[in-house]
Structure formats: C-alpha cells, structure tokens
Amino acid sequence: MTKRLVLPALSAVAIVYALWLALVSSPDVFQGDFVRIMYVHVPSSWLAFLAFGVTALGSALWLWRKTIVWDRIAEASAEIGVVFTALSILTGAIWGEPVWGTYWDWGDARMASTALMLFVYLGYLALRRATPDPVARAKRSSILGLIAVVQVPLVYFSVSFWRTLHQGQTVRPDGIQMDGSMVAALLAGLAAFTLLYLALMVERVRLARIEDENMLSDSVTAGTAITAPDLDGIS
C-alpha cells in the first residue's frame, strides 16, 4: 500500500513545484502574465503525444506478443491522452482569447488537427466500450490504435506544414528562444506531467486488470446460476 503511494506522491510534489516555478517565472514581453498558461498547455500537449505514442506501442506489442497487459497499457494510455488533449485544447482556447482575440480559429492548423486527434481517440475508446470480450476488444482496437497514431506527427508538424496562427516550435536545433526562468518552469512542468502520467498509468492498468477479472468472474457466476428447466409433471 505504501509503495503504491510513492509515484502519486512524487508527482504531486513535482506538480506543486512546477506550478510554483510557473508563477514566479518572468512574464513575457508581449503576452505578459498570460504566458503562464503555457506551463500547463505545453506539458498537456506533450503528455497527449506521449500517451498516444504509448497506445500505438502497446497495440503493436499486443499484435506481436498477444499478451493482454499490452492491451491494458494501450487502453490506459489512450484514456489519459484524451483527457490531456482536452486540457490542451481548453487551455489553448483560454490563452487564445486575450492574446489572439478569439477562443477558436478555424484557420489555425494546430487547433483543428488537435481537435481531430481528440475525436479519433474518442472513436478508439468508443470501439473498446462496444466490445465486451477482452480478447476481441484487444484484437480490434490494436489495429485502430496503430492507424490513429498517424494523427500525432500531423498535429506536431502542422505548424510547419501550413501557414497558421499558432506559433512555431520554440525549442529548435539552433537554440531555445526563451528566458532562462521560463525554460526552467517549462521543463519542470514537462517532468511533473510525465510523472503524473506514470502514476495514472500504473493505477489505470491495475484497474483494467480488476475489470477483466470481474468480467470473467461475472460470466462464471451467470453460467452457474443457469440450470436446466425442471420438466417433471409436464406432459
């Protein structure tokens, strides 16, 4: 029990530290304090990419090894990815209103492609929910998990492929275009969100195992409860 609390406790401490750094870092020359939303927005987006990448990896490993734990990992990661994609869209919209003057802009390739990525993974989760049998579910969803991951590079490179309102990559091979305190807050946010992802993954995979076990025990109970009809006395 104590061991199980280590990762959540570590991630909680890391998140508090990252938020503190986000609050004390320098404001942006142009955006002022609104830039602080970035310290939640960017880690959320990173976490979504990581989560969907792990979903694809889990799907591929399930298809290769047929070990159910890979399917549970794929499912858990997709669920976490969906939550953080939604958070990324939400924080982006909140930031966009004061800085761009709009919550949503259809001309922005990053926004539109991120929303599409969210819908694709909602479809993935809907497919999982529609298939009660764990093995059949794993077989079907692993294929979709591999197809859906194509959205991730599309979203990431959308700011380079299309002319768009969203800013380009700040961290590039030729250097980082940010103040030192902002970089520290951003890196702390990325590390804290990654720890949170690990903590959520461990718990969700454990929960998925319990769900599968319950489903199997339910089917056994239902099976034993059914007895042959008593036809004595019926002519």
Place this chain on the structure above:
Amino acid sequence: MKDGSGFWTQALTIARRDLMIESRGGEVFGVVLPFAAVAVFVVPLATDALATRLDQLALPVFWLVGLLFGMQVALRQTGTENLAQRRTLALLGIDPAARFAGRSLAAAVLTTGVMVVIAPLVVLFYDPDVIPAVGPSLLAIVGFSVGLSMLSTLAGDVTVGLRTRSSLAPLIVAPISVPLIIGASQTLEALIRDRSTMAPALLLTVTVLSLAVTGVLTAPALEDATT
C-alpha cells in the same frame, strides 16, 4: 497467378461479387443516392435562400454529402459480410489483403457513381460562378472516393458484428478522413481559382497510398480479429 488465385484476380473477384450483390439489392442507387439528392436539396431550404450566397455553399455541400453518403455506401447492408461468409472466405484461402482491396474497389466504384450523379445536382441547385474542368475534377473525385472507401472498409471491418457498428464506424471514419477532404476540396478550389494543384493533389495521393498500405498490412490481423 497462372492458377487464377493471384492477388489481383482474388481482389477483382471479390469486387465483382460485391457489385453483383449491389446490383441485385439496389441499395446504393435505389436508397442512398436518392437520400443524398434530398440532402443536396434540403440545405438551401434550411438557409435563408435570399440572404445566403448559395453559390458559396456549392463545394462544401458537395464534399460533405460525398463524405456522409460515401460512408453509407461503404458500410451499406448489402456489402456487409456476416461471420459465416468471412470464415468461408478465410477457409477458401482468400488473401485478406485481396479481400480488402476488392471490397474497397467495389465501394470506390459505387461512391464515385454517387458523387458523379450528385455533382450536376449541386451545379443545378446552387448555381456556382465557376465550374471546374471535368477531367481533373473527376480525378479528384475518384481519388477521394478510393481513399474514403478504403478507410470505410477498414472501419467497417474493425466494427463488424458490433451492435453499435452503424454509429461507431462513421465516428472512426469522419475524423481520419479529413486529409482526404482537404486534399480533394483544395484540388478543386485550385482548379477553380487557376492555382497550382500540386500541394493538395500530393496530399490526396499520399493519404490514399498510406491508407492502401495500412489496409494491406493490417488485413491479416483484422481477419484474425473478426473471424
């Protein structure tokens, strides 16, 4: 290939079978197409036709109807294989990739047919200022139909046998089909505005090829999952 069981022979046989079933059932041209025509007709009634520039709605309505009814074509009841049919094909040694190619080909032919009939209706009801050249437009429509058919066939196979298939498959297809919509619609826009069609046509081609590769590579795993 010599014994008639090569990839393309199998694919063409499956496509011919699907088209034959469709010609008997008449689901696409007897039900889906009239429904699509009604959708084209209803949109102006849902807007204030005097205040709205209908000519500006022509292309969006055309592609939207193409997407929604193209999905219906690929997921049509007459094109759905039941478990017994899938198992029979597997036992006969039909290559799952050829099965995917054949089913997609049949759906692409039918979707192209629907869109070719819908196009003049859109011109008639929406009166667009400029009508793009027929040849290149047809290529864009065919590219879109082929891509959409492959995607819908994939989604249909992933969801086969599920009670929620009719709503789940479109949920999977619609967001993933966006590169197809962008590629095809921008190609047509470029033709209308006399701009280079290189970039959108390339996007359409790359998306179609990616779907073809994905469909062929995942076909054996999908067959294993659904038989």
